Amino acid sequence: MDLRLTREEIAFRDEIRTFLCENIPEAIRNRIAEGRHVGREDYVTCQRILNAHKLATPNWPVAWGGRDWTPMQRYIFGEEVQSNNVPDPLPFNVAMVGPVIIAFGTEAQKQRLLPPTANLDIWWCQGFSEPGAGSDLASLKTRAVRDGDAWVINGQKTWTTMAQWANWIFLLARTNPEARKPQEGISFFLVDMSTPGITVRPIQLLDGGHEVNEVFFDNVRVPADALVGTEHRGWDCAKFLLANERSNIARVGISKSRLRRIRALARAVPAGDGSLWDDEDFRHRVLQVEIDLKALEMTQLRVIASEREGSRTPNPASSILKIKGSEIQQATTELALEIAGPFALPYHDPEAEYPDGANDLPEGFGWADTAAPTYFNYRKTSIYGGSNEIQRNIIAKMVLGL
Amino acid sequence: MNFELTDEQRLLRDSVDRLIGPAYDDLAHRRRIAAEPPGYSRELWAKYAELGLLALPFSEEEGGFGGGPVETMLVMEAIGRGLALEPYLATVVLCGNLIRLGASAAQREALVPAIADGSLTLAFAHLERQARYDLFDVGTYARRQGSGFVLEGEKSVVLYGDSATKLIVTARTEGSRRDPQGITLFLVDADAPGVSRRGFATQDGQRGAAISFGSVAVTESAAIGTVGGAGPLIEQVADIAIAAIAAEAVGAAAALHALTLDYLKTRKQFGVPIGSFQVLQHRAVDMFTALEQARSMEYYAAMMAAETDAPARRSAISAAKVQINKSARFIGQQAVQLHGGIGVTMEYRAGHYFKRLTMIEQAFGDTPYHLRRLDAGGGWLDAA
Numbered sequence: 001m002d003l004r005l006t007r008e009e010i011a012f013r014d015e016i017r018t019f020l021c022e023n024i025p026e027a028i029r030n031r032i033a034e035g036r037h038v039g040r041e042d043y044v045t046c047q048r049i050l051n052a053h054k055l056a057t058p059n060w061p062v063a064w065g066g067r068d069w070t071p072m073q074r075y076i077f078g079e080e081v082q083s084n085n086v087p088d089p090l091p092f093n094v095a096m097v098g099p100v101i102i103a104f105g106t107e108a109q110k111q112r113l114l115p116p117t118a119n120l121d122i123w124w125c126q127g128f129s130e131p132g133a134g135s136d137l138a139s140l141k142t143r144a145v146r147d148g149d150a151w152v153i154n155g156q157k158t159w160t161t162m163a164q165w166a167n168w169i170f171l172l173a174r175t176n177p178e179a180r181k182p183q184e185g186i187s188f189f190l191v192d193m194s195t196p197g198i199t200v201r202p203i204q205l206l207d208g209g210h211e212v213n214e215v216f217f218d219n220v221r222v223p224a225d226a227l228v229g230t231e232h233r234g235w236d237c238a239k240f241l242l243a244n245e246r247s248n249i250a251r252v253g254i255s256k257s258r259l260r261r262i263r264a265l266a267r268a269v270p271a272g273d274g275s276l277w278d279d280e281d282f283r284h285r286v287l288q289v290e291i292d293l294k295a296l297e298m299t300q301l302r303v304i305a306s307e308r309e310g311s312r313t314p315n316p317a318s319s320i321l322k323i324k325g326s327e328i329q330q331a332t333t334e335l336a337l338e339i340a341g342p343f344a345l346p347y348h349d350p351e352a353e354y355p356d357g358a359n360d361l362p363e364g365f366g367w368a369d370t371a372a373p374t375y376f377n378y379r380k381t382s383i384y385g386g387s388n389e390i391q392r393n394i395i396a397k398m399v400l401g402l
Numbered sequence: 403m404n405f406e407l408t409d410e411q412r413l414l415r416d417s418v419d420r421l422i423g424p425a426y427d428d429l430a431h432r433r434r435i436a437a438e439p440p441g442y443s444r445e446l447w448a449k450y451a452e453l454g455l456l457a458l459p460f461s462e463e464e465g466g467f468g469g470g471p472v473e474t475m476l477v478m479e480a481i482g483r484g485l486a487l488e489p490y491l492a493t494v495v496l497c498g499n500l501i502r503l504g505a506s507a508a509q510r511e512a513l514v515p516a517i518a519d520g521s522l523t524l525a526f527a528h529l530e531r532q533a534r535y536d537l538f539d540v541g542t543y544a545r546r547q548g549s550g551f552v553l554e555g556e557k558s559v560v561l562y563g564d565s566a567t568k569l570i571v572t573a574r575t576e577g578s579r580r581d582p583q584g585i586t587l588f589l590v591d592a593d594a595p596g597v598s599r600r601g602f603a604t605q606d607g608q609r610g611a612a613i614s615f616g617s618v619a620v621t622e623s624a625a626i627g628t629v630g631g632a633g634p635l636i637e638q639v640a641d642i643a644i645a646a647i648a649a650e651a652v653g654a655a656a657a658l659h660a661l662t663l664d665y666l667k668t669r670k671q672f673g674v675p676i677g678s679f680q681v682l683q684h685r686a687v688d689m690f691t692a693l694e695q696a697r698s699m700e701y702y703a704a705m706m707a708a709e710t711d712a713p714a715r716r717s718a719i720s721a722a723k724v725q726i727n728k729s730a731r732f733i734g735q736q737a738v739q740l741h742g743g744i745g746v747t748m749e750y751r752a753g754h755y756f757k758r759l760t761m762i763e764q765a766f767g768d769t770p771y772h773l774r775r776l777d778a779g780g781g782w783l784d785a786a
Binding site for chain 2 (some may be wrong): 001002003004005006009059072132174280283284286289290291292294295296297298300301306308316317320323324389392393395396399400401402
């Protein structure tokens with residue numbers, strides 16, 4: 001047992017860190033560190049820089065522009081991206097639909113779609129959830145009916161993240177309503193958002209921002225090759241996709257970066273005759289979160305080490321990453337809210353532009369206005385990707401045998 | 403980075419499990435052993451010796467096993483799982499490491515073989531009434547007399563101090579009561595004139611002692627390490643002990659969690675196993691999460707226990723103890739709750755794990771103490 005990074009791993013980490021700091025625009029990294037709005041162009045800029053250096057899709061096979069990295073190298077890369085405040089390569093493209101196309105797509109689909117997916121020329125969004133199908137995803141009602149050499153799609157998707165910026169959507173639709181089990185009559189489609197009949201309606205979240213949408217399908221005709229994999233077997237693709245989505249789900253790097261900022265801000269915020277950091281109770285609350293995060297990081301590393309050791313069955317500890325990771329992310333937003341104190345109150349439109357490092361906002365401290373919106377926004381982390389209650393159901397059944 | 407055990411470590415784990423795992427399965431047997439002096443099984447202690455466990459931390463050249471924190475972790479996990487009563491922590495982990503790191507070659511040559519063969523048991527007589535968790539708060543005094551010293555003072559809650567054949571006593575040779583400098587370790591025969599011991603049972607079925615030293619004369623050669631310079635060694639060995647009880651806690655908590663799962667699967671009410679109720683399932687998952695987080699910090703503590711950079715070691719060990727304490731309390735309380743009535747009786751194993759876990763929380767610094775210590779060191783955890 002040796003829990004230190006090897007010399008090679010440290011060199012790899014330093015190389016990635018240097019690359020990110022030298023190549024990803026500082027203005028974008030600062031905006032992320034401050035919890036400010038990041039626009040579509042920022043994501044595209046960063047992903048294209050990464051892609052030009054074959055760093056956008058390291059998890060893909062080498063033949064499709066991936067890297068033959070060890071699980072530890074992949075982890076280090078993800079960790080460096082997050083803790084240096086670089087936007088993750090768009091997960092819908094890189095972690096979700098890309099691997100599905102690679103695993104289930106035809107050669108023609110791969111040739112046509114993978115290069116623009118890697119370069120973010122195509123921005124994908126995910127059409128899974130529906131108003132009546134959240135945790136119970138298999139009960140989805142969107143229909144796709146074969147009509148000659150086309151499919152006709154009708155229905156509604158919801159919670160579709162960044163659909164307003166997307167030009168393609170991957171979605172699950174029911175193709176056989178008579179199937180014995182609900183999972184067995186579902187197919188997986190790739191759809192160009194400019195196809196007539198698609199409407200996107202924004203849903204404003206508690207932070208005031210526009211992050212998710214409803215997407216409506218009204219007699220949307222798509223070509224036969226919009227189908228990926230076997231007809232009626234889309235659930236296989238969905239399960240494969242959701243398994244991939246788990247990687248870096250703990251988001252340790254993001255929480256680390258947020259805790260570094262919390263320490264710096266607490267030292268800068270006046271309280272009494274000194275700063276908030278002089279308050280032992282506050283410091284102890286920060287430490288408790290840091291300890292929890294250190295334990296989670298070690299848990300994550302145990303999972304990665306068992307992957308490398310070639311274990312067939314996943315390490316049971318992997319199942320706690322989503323629950324604990326989301327709880328810690330939420331705890332960091334609570335600490336930031338506490339630092340902001342009364343200066344958390346003034347509302348600013350999160351998508352409005354203002355100068356970098358603005359300290360002359362009409363009310364309060366320049367940085368404090370993101371505390372409450374981030375706190376509100378991060379409540380999503382224990383809800384999306386399978387709510388923490390669903391995660392507990394799964395662990396109880398699959399790991400504990402209850 | 404790897405979390406794999408070597409073949410030798412696997413072998414060690416398996417043989418320790420075979421020896422200690424079932425030794426106290428029978429709670430009535432455990433109660434009988436605990437009630438009679440010395441409060442543990444001498445027969446089992448001899449088997450610890452046969453397996454080489456008592457020689458674990460010492461180097462192979464001096465007849466030891468050459469084990470490090472990982473080997474200690476494997477033994478302590480088994481002790482936790484087995485609710486074992488033997489004075490392994492007192493003799494091997496605490497005093498063994500004080501000797502390994504502090505004693506002269508001549509002292510080691512005299513002591514190590516006797517520890518290894520099981521004939522010598524030791525206790526660390528350090529804690530005092532006023533000290534709580536402050537490792538440097540030592541009022542016991544060692545006055546120079548001729549070429550030797552005379553010890554005067556009282557020690558509290560000396561683990562297995564009532565049955566140990568020798569004691570390692572901390573005494574002040576200079577400085578004021580809470581001064582980190584000026585503390586010396588002395589090796590003292592437990593039946594030396596002037597040593598008086600009052601043994602007692604601890605909450606978790608183990609043994610402790612209050613020991614007073616009234617004009618106890620020792621020779622200069624009884625001092626272990628530099629006279630007046632024991633502070634850093636005491637702190638280092640306390641950190642090694644924390645890593646060890648972290649492992650014991652994880653062993654106990656894992657066994658307790660498994661016991662609770664069995665109960666949820668077999669106990670029926672309303673015609674169904676109670677484990678089919680979602681609220682109990684989720685509680686069991688939260689216990690599992692607490693257990694995995696504790697296990698991660700157990701490994702981290704084992705890695706950092708041998709760290710030579712003292713501030714980094716201190717922060718890591720304190721962080722680990724905070725996590726272990728938190729997980730131990732949650733798992734212990736919830737296991738009792740999920741068992742219902744049987745959980746609060748002496749007749750069933752769950753409650754005994756709960757009691758041991760609670761005493762581990764109280765040992766070598768509780769949660770507020772370690773938060774303050776981590777805070778004093780700046781707190782940022784940057785290992786790996």
